[in-house]
Amino acid sequence: MKIAVIGYGAIGRFLIEQLDAVPDFEIAAVYSVPAPPDRAERVVDDLDALLATRPDLVVECAGHRALSECGEAVLRSGVDLLVVSVGALADPALEQQLRTAARHGGRLLIAAGALSGLDALSTAREAGLDSVSYVGKKAPAAWTNTPAEDMVDLTSITSAVTFLECDARTAALRFPQNANVVAAIALAGLGFERTQVSLVVDPASNGNNHSFVARGAFGEIAMTTRSATLPANPKTSMLAPYSLVQTIKKHAGLIIV
Numbered sequence: 001m002k003i004a005v006i007g008y009g010a011i012g013r014f015l016i017e018q019l020d021a022v023p024d025f026e027i028a029a030v031y032s033v034p035a036p037p038d039r040a041e042r043v044v045d046d047l048d049a050l051l052a053t054r055p056d057l058v059v060e061c062a063g064h065r066a067l068s069e070c071g072e073a074v075l076r077s078g079v080d081l082l083v084v085s086v087g088a089l090a091d092p093a094l095e096q097q098l099r100t101a102a103r104h105g106g107r108l109l110i111a112a113g114a115l116s117g118l119d120a121l122s123t124a125r126e127a128g129l130d131s132v133s134y135v136g137k138k139a140p141a142a143w144t145n146t147p148a149e150d151m152v153d154l155t156s157i158t159s160a161v162t163f164l165e166c167d168a169r170t171a172a173l174r175f176p177q178n179a180n181v182v183a184a185i186a187l188a189g190l191g192f193e194r195t196q197v198s199l200v201v202d203p204a205s206n207g208n209n210h211s212f213v214a215r216g217a218f219g220e221i222a223m224t225t226r227s228a229t230l231p232a233n234p235k236t237s238m239l240a241p242y243s244l245v246q247t248i249k250k251h252a253g254l255i256i257v
């Protein structure tokens, strides 16, 4: 299976390292802006060059802007696109553009990312959902260089502070590096407007914590995940690249669990 990767940051590097260890997978091309200085042999300068390698799958791990710049072209070329920056779909125009492109081309595959329990949430949607609420809790370092800095003093807090309560659309758009999981919950469950979100900074936080509760006539699902962060990016859970590895293996597999 030939795989092309957009984005060569914390997730991209980790992912490629994992996939390089699997004989069935070949990394055909890597496209990232700015261009990475290492791994020159498979780094390409633009999306056309990436698609010219004729990958079986393109994986996006480069952020909201990259998905809006590259997503439509990948899907229209007929190649499946696995995305981790799912929060970009909180922009209704981009969601519509990618849905239309997927209708005529490759499929849009949305990774669970740092989150667990998305399969259960999708199952519950079939049964009927009344409410879905999510709490995301991370250490102060994860919220630096984000709008959280205007809502709470990250340097002086001594206990957990909930600095934002809003719907999933608002959270995903305002926190493009921290609230992609919220968009995945919205798309699997009750949608962007009806998914309630609380964002928390906690100096005692040991990794990234994602919890959601979904209720309906079926009963209740409560999921909590705590993941260590990637050394290269304190915002990003270690589980995020592993969810890409798992989805790719599933995509290539004959028996799907």
Ligand SMILES: NC(=O)C1=CN([C@@H]2O[C@H](COP(=O)(O)OP(=O)(O)OC[C@H]3O[C@@H](n4cnc5c(N)ncnc54)[C@H](O)[C@@H]3O)[C@@H](O)[C@H]2O)C=CC1
Binding pocket: 006, 007, 008, 009, 010, 011, 012, 031, 032, 033, 034, 061, 062, 063, 064, 065, 066, 069, 084, 085, 086, 111, 112, 113, 114, 115, 176, 177, 178, 180, 181, 232, 233, 235, 236, 237, 240
């Ligand atoms: N669904 C989930 O659970 C998660 C999703 N994410 C998403 O994944 C993205 C990547 O995460 P990290 O690797 O930790 O970030 P990072 O900042 O370490 O890496 C991003 C990479 O993308 C490249 N890039 C940026 N803009 C680009 C563009 N327009 N075109 C091509 N390449 C571009 C950068 O040069 C860098 O190599 C995040 O921005 C976030 O949107 C991150 C963590 C979890």
Ligand SMILES: O=C([O-])CC(=O)C(=O)O
Binding pocket: 113, 114, 176, 177, 178, 179, 180, 181, 182, 208, 235, 236, 237, 238, 240
């Ligand atoms: O990696 C995580 O813990 C989740 C994350 O940043 C996101 O959803 O954007």
